[in-house]
Amino acid sequence: MTKITAGPSHTSRYTALDPVPGDVELLAKVRELIDDLSPDNAELLTAFHRIQQAYGYVPRETIPVIATKFRTTPAMLYGALDFYSEIRTVPPAETVVEWCSGPACLLKGSMNIRRVLESILGCEMSQNTDDGAFGLRLVQCDGTCHLAPLVRREGRYIGPLSVSDTIRLARELKGEGEPEPVPESGGLKAGEGQPAVESAAEQEGGGA
Amino acid sequence: MPTYEELRAQAEQARQPTPGPQRPLIKVGVTTCSRAVGAQETLDAVRKELADRGLEADVMVTGCWGLCYAEPIVEVAHLGRPAVLYGRLTADKVPQLIEGAVATDRVGVVPELALAVLADEPLEGVPPLSASGGLEFFAGQERRLMANCGVTDPDSIDQYISRGGYEGLAKALGMTDEQVINEVLESGLWGRGGAAFSTGRKWEFLRGANVTPKYMICNADEGDPGSFVNRNLMESDPHLIVEGMAIGGYATGASYGYIYIRDEYPLPVERMEAAIRQARERGLLGGDVLGSAQTGARPGGFAFDLEVVRGAGSYVCGEETGLIASIEDARGMPKIRPPFPAQAGVFDMPSNVNNVESYANVPLILREGAAWYASVGSENHKGTKMFSLSGQVQRVGILEVPLGTPMSDVVMGAGGGPPEGRALKAVQPGGPLSGIVPASDVGIALEPEPFKERGMFMGSGGLVVLDDSNCVVDLAIYFEWFAEDESCGRCTTCFAGTRRLLEILKRISSGRGRSSDPEIMRLLADTMSYANCVHGQAAPTVVMTMFSFFEEELNEHLYNKRCPAKVCRGMVRYEVVHHSDKLPAAEAICPTQAVVRENGSYRIDQGKCIKCDACREQAPYAIAVVDEFGPG
Ligand SMILES: Cc1cc2nc3c(=O)[nH]c(=O)nc-3n(C[C@H](O)[C@H](O)[C@H](O)COP(=O)(O)O)c2cc1C
Ligand code: SF4
Ligand code: SF4
Ligand code: FES
Ligand code: FES
Numbered sequence: 001m002t003k004i005t006a007g008p009s010h011t012s013r014y015t016a017l018d019p020v021p022g023d024v025e026l027l028a029k030v031r032e033l034i035d036d037l038s039p040d041n042a043e044l045l046t047a048f049h050r051i052q053q054a055y056g057y058v059p060r061e062t063i064p065v066i067a068t069k070f071r072t073t074p075a076m077l078y079g080a081l082d083f084y085s086e087i088r089t090v091p092p093a094e095t096v097v098e099w100c101s102g103p104a105c106l107l108k109g110s111m112n113i114r115r116v117l118e119s120i121l122g123c124e125m126s127q128n129t130d131d132g133a134f135g136l137r138l139v140q141c142d143g144t145c146h147l148a149p150l151v152r153r154e155g156r157y158i159g160p161l162s163v164s165d166t167i168r169l170a171r172e173l174k175g176e177g178e179p180e181p182v183p184e185s186g187g188l189k190a191g192e193g194q195p196a197v198e199s200a201a202e203q204e205g206g207g208a
Numbered sequence: 209m210p211t212y213e214e215l216r217a218q219a220e221q222a223r224q225p226t227p228g229p230q231r232p233l234i235k236v237g238v239t240t241c242s243r244a245v246g247a248q249e250t251l252d253a254v255r256k257e258l259a260d261r262g263l264e265a266d267v268m269v270t271g272c273w274g275l276c277y278a279e280p281i282v283e284v285a286h287l288g289r290p291a292v293l294y295g296r297l298t299a300d301k302v303p304q305l306i307e308g309a310v311a312t313d314r315v316g317v318v319p320e321l322a323l324a325v326l327a328d329e330p331l332e333g334v335p336p337l338s339a340s341g342g343l344e345f346f347a348g349q350e351r352r353l354m355a356n357c358g359v360t361d362p363d364s365i366d367q368y369i370s371r372g373g374y375e376g377l378a379k380a381l382g383m384t385d386e387q388v389i390n391e392v393l394e395s396g397l398w399g400r401g402g403a404a405f406s407t408g409r410k411w412e413f414l415r416g417a418n419v420t421p422k423y424m425i426c427n428a429d430e431g432d433p434g435s436f437v438n439r440n441l442m443e444s445d446p447h448l449i450v451e452g453m454a455i456g457g458y459a460t461g462a463s464y465g466y467i468y469i470r471d472e473y474p475l476p477v478e479r480m481e482a483a484i485r486q487a488r489e490r491g492l493l494g495g496d497v498l499g500s501a502q503t504g505a506r507p508g509g510f511a512f513d514l515e516v517v518r519g520a521g522s523y524v525c526g527e528e529t530g531l532i533a534s535i536e537d538a539r540g541m542p543k544i545r546p547p548f549p550a551q552a553g554v555f556d557m558p559s560n561v562n563n564v565e566s567y568a569n570v571p572l573i574l575r576e577g578a579a580w581y582a583s584v585g586s587e588n589h590k591g592t593k594m595f596s597l598s599g600q601v602q603r604v605g606i607l608e609v610p611l612g613t614p615m616s617d618v619v620m621g622a623g624g625g626p627p628e629g630r631a632l633k634a635v636q637p638g639g640p641l642s643g644i645v646p647a648s649d650v651g652i653a654l655e656p657e658p659f660k661e662r663g664m665f666m667g668s669g670g671l672v673v674l675d676d677s678n679c680v681v682d683l684a685i686y687f688e689w690f691a692e693d694e695s696c697g698r699c700t701t702c703f704a705g706t707r708r709l710l711e712i713l714k715r716i717s718s719g720r721g722r723s724s725d726p727e728i729m730r731l732l733a734d735t736m737s738y739a740n741c742v743h744g745q746a747a748p749t750v751v752m753t754m755f756s757f758f759e760e761e762l763n764e765h766l767y768n769k770r771c772p773a774k775v776c777r778g779m780v781r782y783e784v785v786h787h788s789d790k791l792p793a794a795e796a797i798c799p800t801q802a803v804v805r806e807n808g809s810y811r812i813d814q815g816k817c818i819k820c821d822a823c824r825e826q827a828p829y830a831i832a833v834v835d836e837f838g839p840g
């Protein structure tokens with residue numbers, strides 16, 4: 001049951017840091033959050049996870065605090081932080097929509113969904129709007145492909161989505177009640193290629 | 209420390225999950241998949257409905273059967289009658305279920321809601337859940353690794369033990385380490401993480417290392433998009449993995465283990481951690497595993513413990529040296545091998561990395577013996593393999609079949625093939641590095657060689673299905689994007705190579721392909737084969753298999769600037785081709801006001817249109833996708 005005795009090699013490069021300026025309260029809280037962790041146990045990712053759990057991201061100003069705790073340099077630490085896509089260094093938007101980038105979703109039309117989300121919410125994938133109201137987050141497939149194509153919001157899965165559903169969802173999020181002249185299309189999903197006959201009238205009228 | 213027999217007796221004594229007289233047993237599967245469609249709400253509703261009606265019943269949480277397409281699933285069992293599985297049982301259907309299956313005297317089946325019956329024969333028209341006919345998704349399945357999935361409570365070590373759990377470990381402790389490895393070698397087990405290397409051989413390497421401490425590492429990064437078999441096992445039967453790792457520790461002399469789970473899998477983290485805690489409480493992990501100090505399994509006894517490490521979102525951390533770097537807190541960059549992990553692994557100590565499913569096979573091999581293990585499978589490959597089926601199939605889910613099973617049995621049989629009216633185009637096995645199998649080869653055996661012969665890999669268990677509405681060039685763009693995005697950046701061949709491949713493919717898909725492009729891509733692939741790790745080496749596989757099997761489709765893009773499936777955005781545009789009473793709806797839905805009404809008719813403003821397909825969803829007869837270049 002021997003646990004690691006040797007610490008990660010980069011700790012040897014550690015030199016003590018000057019006290020860091022910043023939000024004193026935040027830094028104190030972060031110190032407390034990671035107090036029981038130790039560099040010898042390789043618990044840096046745990047530290048990131050805990051901080052992100054508490055604040056929704058890892059505030060940049062906490063990096064020196066974590067570095068001190070783990071006896072490494074902020075540069076080393078930033079290098080590790082930057083490597084992992086699920087650890088974020090900017091605060092999340094007020095409303096975050098997570099978009100699955102996986103293959104099942106792709107084959108079922110996720111690109112169309114992405115396009116309308118970007119267009120209506122007014123931000124690119126992996127960005128927030130300037131006012132921080134909306135954010136789009138690219139996520140990897142977690143194996144809930146029976147709902148493809150899907151988005152997630154506040155842990156809730158929404159799918160399989162048609163493009164029309166997605167547009168309604170995005171408009172609702174934006175608070176744009178949209179005038180709907182006709183009832184919903186009912187079940188036609190994105191990418192379901194074959195044009196369905198819409199009504200007898202138009203079949204006769206529109207054939208030419 | 210209790211012995212195995214004492215633990216077993218204790219487990220049998222603990223209340224077993226069986227229905228009692230006048231007391232049905234209700235099981236609700238709660239996993240990532242089923243929670244996504246409301247299993248937690250179903251569970252709450254079942255409890256509430258029973259309480260409101262004052263009905264007696266036991267309610268139990270289980271893992272899942274792998275029937276993703278039919279989640280949430282509720283099982284109702286009455287004493288002396290076969291249990292019935294109910295599918296798509298969302299909370300709103302719970303009152304109907306409880307009324308029909310629990311409240312009425314006749315302890316009946318509710319056929320409208322029923323999915324399958326746990327018996328060999330149909331019951332009131334409900335098909336049996338059996339491998340030899342019945343529910344289609346079960347046809348041909350051989351449930352060994354998944355024997356407990358959907359059946360037991362993943363948080364109950366007693367249920368695991370009472371079904372033979374930890375017997376393999378107990379047996380192993382009565383053998384020498386060499387005997388254990390021989391048993392694993394004899395079974396023929398090879399790694400399920402992608403490389404298909406002999407597990408017994410790997411363990412021999414670690415056993416031969418004479419530096420301590422040694423480590424057992426479980427690769428639960430499952431980064432291949434479209435693979436979710438490891439997740440199912442961790443959520444449904446976590447002790448199987450704990451037991452497999454402990455046996456590995458004993459056989460190789462490792463004293464500590466890490467289970468590295470990807471960040472996208474919070475529930476497996478919870479369930480694995482709970483399993484480790486329980487195993488420790490029962491003396492199945494810790495300083496003296498199963499009282500081995502007294503029984504003399506090894507001088508001083510066998511000590512082994514485990515810890516879960518949560519990843520943070522990086523595909524190359526699934527590569528074993530990247531994973532080790534990530535456990536060590538660094539950037540998870542793959543390193544050059546040798547040294548192999550067995551020589552210098554985590555913290556430079558000898559280590560063994562195996563996939564979740566590889567470890568999960570081990571307790572069964574030890575418990576039932578190598579001969580039993582090898583009783584299913586093909587000529588050259590013994591045992592079973594789990595696959596996750598997704599994409600253009602009617603039934604998405606996870607199944608376990610003997611190695612060598614024709615892929616068509618899984619894709620067309622169990623999965624039901626593509627949706628009504630569409631034709632199978634291809635199957636994309638095992639992740640971004642694996643390639644694309646054309647429909648004409650869908651009958652190949654699920655074992656490594658047929659894939660290798662075609663310049664592909666079988667991979668770790670994902671099977672993503674394409675139909676004729678999908679475009680192969682589009683899929684190749686996705687995989688090269690993924691490879692580029694996830695490249696760790698150590699080798700120029702890899703990060704620049706994937707970037708170039710992506711640029712060229714994107715150019716082709718926008719109608720600006722050049723006749724020199726295929727040659728450049730082949731050259732890039734050749735160069736990339738010299739990258740440091742398999743990520744860079746295999747990143748061009750998808751493009752290469754496109755050359756081999758989808759050349760016509762590629763050439764159509766390249767020379768005629770046409771996407772036959774009308775997926776590549778740069779090659780199509782939306783047009784109003786008929787009049788229809790649905791066009792006002794199309795106008796209303798358009799996110800960019802590109803559907804314009806003029807003099808009573810409609811047209812699409814191409815400058816505004818973002819090609820999102822919503823208008824065509826609304827008015828599929830009136831609006832069509834037409835080729836941008838050349839004749840429609
Ligand atoms: C880029 C890359 C990603 C990988 N991802 C995984 C993974 O998610 N899970 C896994 O078990 N193996 C993965 N592997 C394979 C591992 O390097 C290693 O071969 C495997 O974990 C060994 O276990 P096994 O022998 O039990 O298959 C990956 C390999 C590469 C090159
Ligand atoms: S091949 Fe790619 S992923 Fe692998 S080490 Fe090189 S740059 Fe990193
Ligand atoms: S494809 Fe989308 S953006 Fe273009 S006209 Fe139709 S609804 Fe509007
Ligand atoms: S591809 Fe989106 S959930 Fe699997
Ligand atoms: S239902 Fe369990 S894996 Fe999908």
